[in-house]
């Protein structure tokens with residue numbers, strides 16, 4: 001405080017102003033793994049306990065929480081923009097095509113936020129909750145663990161149009177998938193590793209109907225069992241596990257083994273193993289689960305640090321669904 005009032009002193013020399021401007025323009029806002037160590041020491045254990053409870057009562061919730069974080073970070077960076085509810089004069093991201101009637105887990109985030117507001121009001125951001133909940137979800141389902149750096153702030157806006165533009169659709173071919181991830185700074189290898197998320201969770205019939213009725217690079221018994229779930233007409237909301245081997249209850253490398261066997265659920269999934277540039281990466285991860293875990297954790301850290309909003313920008317929402 002003393003320092004900032006000193007710098008704001010109107011007798012300040014011009015050279016100081018230039019120095020300050022230069023600093024604010026180049027300084028990279030830092031996230032830190034100890035961000036809440038003094039301000040809310042129990043924050044991480046509260047989040048983990050809530051995630052473990054939610055995932056034990058419904059394993060799919062781990063998948064839903066992981067996806068929430070992805071859909072947050074790919075749209076304006078990791079700023080909890082995805083959590084803002086629509087209002088009479090505001091349209092957020094929840095009804096954008098990839099999210100509408102599809103994203104879930106908002107209630108779990110609300111209940112984590114409620115607990116944290118009781119414990120340390122106004123301290124822990126919704127964007128950080130999403131990042132930690134995604135990590136804890138993967139771990140709770142048997143996947144890798146990694147350190148999450150903290151200090152993201154929450155946005156005061158959201159972007160319906162960016163959600164439609166920046167989130168990849170399940171109908172994309174390999175080159176469009178590569179472009180969608182390259183637009184966010186990810187390599188092909190990172191894209192293939194992140195896609196391993198589809199070892200957990202479910203997809204709705206409307207997302208994979210074309211794949212199971214029109215694609216030819218599909219194993220026939222898998223095709224038949226998916227067609228039994230998802231009719232050619234109607235039943236848009238019928239759900240299938242990405243990995244029917246263990247009903248998506250385990251974070252493992254079976255996703256890649258399924259792709260090698262032409263049992264990818266989405267068209268976009270099977271594009272990763274369809275005679276193109278990413279085939280060998282899929283085979284590597286299918287063979288080597290610890291390589292997958294290692295690369296997945298690295299790519300998740302990178303995703304969770306996509307242009308985060310940091311102080312003095314943004315805020316810590318007291319209710320993740322609306323701005324303060």
Ligand code: HEM
Pocket residue numbers: 060062063064065066067070101102103104168169170171177194195197198200201202203204205207266268
């Ligand atoms: C490669 C491009 C990707 C495409 C085209 C894609 C598309 C989809 C689609 C269509 C669904 C099903 C949604 C529904 O039917 O309601 C889904 C589910 C899911 N996605 Fe992706 N996704 C991609 C990458 C990712 C990434 C990078 C992550 C996480 C890092 C992720 C995590 C998930 C999870 C965990 C689910 C299951 C959610 C649940 O069961 O609630 N996806 N994805």
Ligand SMILES: *[C@@H]1O[C@H](CO)[C@@H](O)[C@H](O)[C@H]1NC(C)=O
Pocket residue numbers: 087088089
């Ligand atoms: C939108 O409506 C809310 C009340 O629902 C009000 O507080 C806010 O000022 C309005 N914002 C704009 C930009 O009109």
Ligand SMILES: *[C@@H]1O[C@H](CO)[C@@H](O)[C@H](O)[C@H]1NC(C)=O
Pocket residue numbers: 095096097100101
């Ligand atoms: C979202 O889904 C609802 C049906 O649940 C539909 O009425 C609405 O038009 C959809 N919104 C958009 C923007 O597509």
Ligand SMILES: *[C@@H]1O[C@H](CO)[C@@H](O)[C@H](O)[C@H]1NC(C)=O
Pocket residue numbers: 157158159
């Ligand atoms: C939201 O706010 C950020 C930071 O102020 C800004 O860069 C972005 O363009 C805004 N997005 C929309 C859709 O207004």
Ligand SMILES: *[C@@H]1O[C@H](CO)[C@@H](O)[C@H](O)[C@H]1NC(C)=O
Pocket residue numbers: 173174175176
């Ligand atoms: C992939 O899809 C894009 C957009 O639909 C299209 O322009 C491109 O030709 C396709 N690429 C391949 C290799 O099929």
Ligand SMILES: *[C@@H]1O[C@H](CO)[C@@H](O)[C@H](O)[C@H]1NC(C)=O
Pocket residue numbers: 209210213214232
């Ligand atoms: C299969 O592809 C054809 C031609 O593009 C299309 O007319 C038809 O609706 C597709 N069928 C399904 C079930 O998606």
